[in-house]
Amino acid sequence: MQVTMTVNDVEVTREIEGRLLLVHFLRDVLALTGTHWGCDTSNCGTCVVLLDGEPVKSCTVLAAMAGGHAVRTVEGLAKGAELDPIQQGFMQCHGLQCGFCTPGMMMTARALLNTNPDPTEAEIREAISGQICRCTGYATIVRSVRWAAVHEAAAAARVTETTESAEAGEIADAGQPAGSVA
Numbered sequence: 001m002q003v004t005m006t007v008n009d010v011e012v013t014r015e016i017e018g019r020l021l022l023v024h025f026l027r028d029v030l031a032l033t034g035t036h037w038g039c040d041t042s043n044c045g046t047c048v049v050l051l052d053g054e055p056v057k058s059c060t061v062l063a064a065m066a067g068g069h070a071v072r073t074v075e076g077l078a079k080g081a082e083l084d085p086i087q088q089g090f091m092q093c094h095g096l097q098c099g100f101c102t103p104g105m106m107m108t109a110r111a112l113l114n115t116n117p118d119p120t121e122a123e124i125r126e127a128i129s130g131q132i133c134r135c136t137g138y139a140t141i142v143r144s145v146r147w148a149a150v151h152e153a154a155a156a157a158r159v160t161e162t163t164e165s166a167e168a169g170e171i172a173d174a175g176q177p178a179g180s181v182a
């Protein structure tokens with residue numbers, strides 16, 4: 001059968017078997033190997049991607065079911081060369097060691113901040129409770145997500161400030177036509 005979906009903003013169409021799981025479609029058909037496969041029982045969460053913005057375990061979704069939908073993987077998290085605040089947070093706070101759980105962890109964290117930009121430690125722990133990390137003990141992961149929340153909020157405030165001062169500047173300019181002599 002043929003399936004068409006958008007993956008990281010690019011439309012892809014491929015001939016697949018109906019039984020193919022989304023995690024294998026991403027890894028084996030599209031060579032997007034950032035999404036990992038760590039269990040056979042839907043527990044580990046290392047396969048999490050965003051499906052229309054919602055975190056899903058891609059080992060529990062048939063590729064055919066993603067047809068007509070938008071998938072975002074860890075490879076689509078950064079904007080060009082600029083890392084997503086979540087990625088920066090994991091780097092700054094040492095939220096990873098072997099890195100195997102990291103793509104799924106970061107996609108879930110991204111989804112959390114999209115709906116709750118200022119989560120508490122308890123809310124972060126609840127959000128990532130569907131994902132297993134064998135290396136970090138989770139404390140640095142929680143810190144990484146908090147880092148991202150704080151820095152994302154600060155960046156948003158800077159943009160608002162700049163926009164406001166630009167608008168204020170425009171209003172001031174409007175009162176003084178260009179070239180006029182005071």
Ligand code: FES
Nearest residue numbers: 038042044045059
């Ligand atoms: S591979 Fe373990 S939950 Fe998907």
Ligand code: FES
Nearest residue numbers: 097101133134135
């Ligand atoms: S960093 Fe190794 S499993 Fe999480």
